Amino acid sequence: MLLVGLALRLGAADTADSATIWRLDRTDQVGGHPVTTEGAPQVVTHAGESSIHFNGTSDGIFLPVNPLEGLTDFTIEALFNPDADGPTEQRFIHVSDQAGSRALLEIRLAADGWSLDTFLLSGQSQRNCALLDRTKLHPANRWTWVALVYAHGHMAHYINGAKELEGEVTLAPMTAGQISLGVRQNKVYWFKGSIREVRIHPSALNEGSLQSAK
Numbered sequence: 001m002l003l004v005g006l007a008l009r010l011g012a013a014d015t016a017d018s019a020t021i022w023r024l025d026r027t028d029q030v031g032g033h034p035v036t037t038e039g040a041p042q043v044v045t046h047a048g049e050s051s052i053h054f055n056g057t058s059d060g061i062f063l064p065v066n067p068l069e070g071l072t073d074f075t076i077e078a079l080f081n082p083d084a085d086g087p088t089e090q091r092f093i094h095v096s097d098q099a100g101s102r103a104l105l106e107i108r109l110a111a112d113g114w115s116l117d118t119f120l121l122s123g124q125s126q127r128n129c130a131l132l133d134r135t136k137l138h139p140a141n142r143w144t145w146v147a148l149v150y151a152h153g154h155m156a157h158y159i160n161g162a163k164e165l166e167g168e169v170t171l172a173p174m175t176a177g178q179i180s181l182g183v184r185q186n187k188v189y190w191f192k193g194s195i196r197e198v199r200i201h202p203s204a205l206n207e208g209s210l211q212s213a214k
Helices: 002-010
Strands: 020-023 036-038 042-046 049-055 060-063 074-082 089-097 102-110 113-121 128-132 144-151 154-159 162-168 177-181 192-201
Touching: 042 192, 074 089, 074 102, 089 192, 102 144, 113 144, 113 154, 128 154, 128 162
Parallel strands: none
Antiparallel strands: 020 192, 036 060, 042 049, 049 192, 060 177, 074 144, 074 192, 089 102, 089 177, 102 113, 113 128, 144 154, 154 162
């Protein structure tokens, strides 16, 4: 019954929201926002589509904006392609605010694939939730849509539109802050691979409305 209740609460959103869509096809700005770069992330092309590639040791992008600011519910979607030879622990999206709240999308890389690790932290209460199952592996060197969905004290993450894990944490609406791509904001746990697109929705999308690379 708990799982059914969580599914209903996380899947109740209207899909007709005003998403913020960032296509990563240049390194001087993202979504119209100026960026600060670490290292030398490169624009690359796969099958005619541009993305930004990060080298896993020194490449990162920082934007002086928090796309989750003021949101009570939200969905973060990302289309990315992790390299098979990257570090074991990698952070590819990190959102933080002035109150210390955080939202992270991460991976744990093994010899036979990667596991998605998502994390939410409330700066007010210091309560947090991390979703990670290292037995749920996905192939590297392949474009994959991942999503982190939050609503009413519940979070879940998805791979190509299919729910993988869910948990409970209460996150107050975030304040002003920043977002980093390709690295954690304290410049550790660098990501090796490419990111093509990031979408921020001001609602908790239901499973059928999420992007899929299948």
